[in-house]
Amino acid sequence: MAILIYALACAFGLGSWLAINGLWVELPIIVxxxxxxxxxxxxxxxxxxxxxxxxxxxxxxxxxxxxxLKESVVIYxxxxxGVLACFLLAFFLGRDNCxxxxxxxxxxxxxxxxxxxxxxxxxxxxxxxxDAAACPLHHHTEGGDTYVLQTQYLPPNFTxxxxxxxxxxxxxxxxxxxxxxxxxxxxxxxxxxNLVPDSVSSVCSGLDNPAVRxxxxxxxxxxxxxxxxxxxxxxxxxxxxxxxxxxVVWVNGTTNGLLPSVQTYSCMPYGNLAYHxxxxxxxxxxxxxxxxxxxxxxxxLVFLGLLCVMGTGFASYNMAMxxxxxxxxxxxxxxxxxxxxxxxxxxxxxxxxxxVMVGVILRDESHSAxxxxxxxxxxxxxxGSVIMFPLINMYNLFQSGDTCSTKCxx
Numbered sequence: 364m365a366i367l368i369y370a371l372a373c374a375f376g377l378g379s380w381l382a383i384n385g386l387w388v389e390l391p392i393i394v395x396x397x398x399x400x401x402x403x404x405x406x407x408x409x410x411x412x413x414x415x416x417x418x419x420x421x422x423x424x425x426x427x428x429x430x431x432l433k434e435s436v437v438i439y440x441x442x443x444x445g446v447l448a449c450f451l452l453a454f455f456l457g458r459d460n461c462x463x464x465x466x467x468x469x470x471x472x473x474x475x476x477x478x479x480x481x482x483x484x485x486x487x488x489x490x491x492x493x494d495a496a497a498c499p500l501h502h503h504t505e506g507g508d509t510y511v512l513q514t515q516y517l518p519p520n521f522t523x524x525x526x527x528x529x530x531x532x533x534x535x536x537x538x539x540x541x542x543x544x545x546x547x548x549x550x551x552x553x554x555x556x557n558l559v560p561d562s563v564s565s566v567c568s569g570l571d572n573p574a575v576r577x578x579x580x581x582x583x584x585x586x587x588x589x590x591x592x593x594x595x596x597x598x599x600x601x602x603x604x605x606x607x608x609x610x611v612v613w614v615n616g617t618t619n620g621l622l623p624s625v626q627t628y629s630c631m632p633y634g635n636l637a638y639h640x641x642x643x644x645x646x647x648x649x650x651x652x653x654x655x656x657x658x659x660x661x662x663x664l665v666f667l668g669l670l671c672v673m674g675t676g677f678a679s680y681n682m683a684m685x686x687x688x689x690x691x692x693x694x695x696x697x698x699x700x701x702x703x704x705x706x707x708x709x710x711x712x713x714x715x716x717x718x719v720m721v722g723v724i725l726r727d728e729s730h731s732a733x734x735x736x737x738x739x740x741x742x743x744x745x746x747g748s749v750i751m752f753p754l755i756n757m758y759n760l761f762q763s764g765d766t767c768s769t770k771c772x773x
Contacts, residue, residue, distance in 0.1 A: 378537025385530040391639040401763040405624040405755040408748035442538040449531035453524045612743035620747020625685035628761040637700040641707040648712035656719040677710035689764025690771035
């Protein structure tokens with residue numbers, strides 16, 4: 364039963380960011396066809412952050428009308444919207460862009476934090492395979508011979524329509540997994556720490572509406588809520604918690620706002636293949652880091668801090684190459700392409716590991732600490748995307764180029 368639950372939790376976790384990550388991995392093809400061009404990632408980061416209005420409304424409903432909002436209904440609605448969005452992207456990608464927000468997995472995935480996180484980006488790294496750009500010479504005769512070098516991108520092995528239909532199928536799998544999880548009997552206990560008897564736990568967790576509790580059930584839940592903090596207290600000081608939350612803000616601001624906005628400027632000057640590999644392998648690094656965290660958890664704040672510094676170093680290199688666009692270091696060399704791809708992979712992998720382990724630490728601290736972790740993550744992501752949008756689209760600090768016609772000094 365436990366293996367089945369973990370598999371379903373992973374499948375359900377797929378739907379959280381599958382559509383967004385799938386769109387992101389497909390950017391190497393999309394940016395060459397849509398009018399936004401290299402600026403498209405900066406628009407997407409802001410659009411994605413606007414989707415935080417959804418969780419905000421859910422939070423307000425819990426505060427203003429406690430017990431009335433059915434989280435299962437909300438998640439069903441979100442997953443259905445995700446399926447519809449993927450189908451619409453397949454048909455109208457050239458005219459419409461859309462962003463979504465993942466299902467609020469708070470109650471269901473509390474015990475399945477690691478498998479749910481591993482499934483979060485599990486299959487979002489499957490991009491449409493494509494060839495490098497071709498640079499043919501066009502010959503025009505208008506009273507003389509004129510040669511024009513023009514970039515032409517070869518068609519991908521399968522189209523964006525096929526890719527987004529595939530994403531829609533994966534979203535349907537996530538929806539089916541959630542439906543199955545809701546149908547399973549809740550007589551099992553996944554946590555390795557049975558802090559309360561099963562009878563008390565089932566009474567407290569089995570009621571969706573607090574208004575219908577009996578007096579004896581209220582007493583049992585009050586006793587449980589009073590005893591659990593004493594048993595789960597991790598002993599982190601206020602300074603340590605402050606450091607953890609600041610790290611959450613920085614890591615999410617970097618991975619969800621600052622760097623994704625300039626990935627095109629950072630990778631595209633090295634060629635479409637380098638951009639493709641950076642986007643695909645960086646997405647692979649995310650679930651790999653989550654799996655590593657499952658089997659090799661390291662909760663040392665010193666270690667996580669050093670890993671955060673290392674990831675920031677890779678992020679700095681990526682940002683520097685974006686600032687030097689369209690003529691970054693080691694352009695048109697195999698070494699430069701390899702370095703930029705590896706830099707994006709190690710940047711994503713190291714900071715993804717930090718995000719997972721920080722979430723585990725705060726989950727064990729308390730449920731409210733985990734909720735504030737989510738808030739800090741969204742705040743960091745919002746700050747990062749808001750900072751980069753005007754720098755790219757208003758102040759034009761990052762310059763786009765052409766793979767074939769851009770001439771850079773040696």
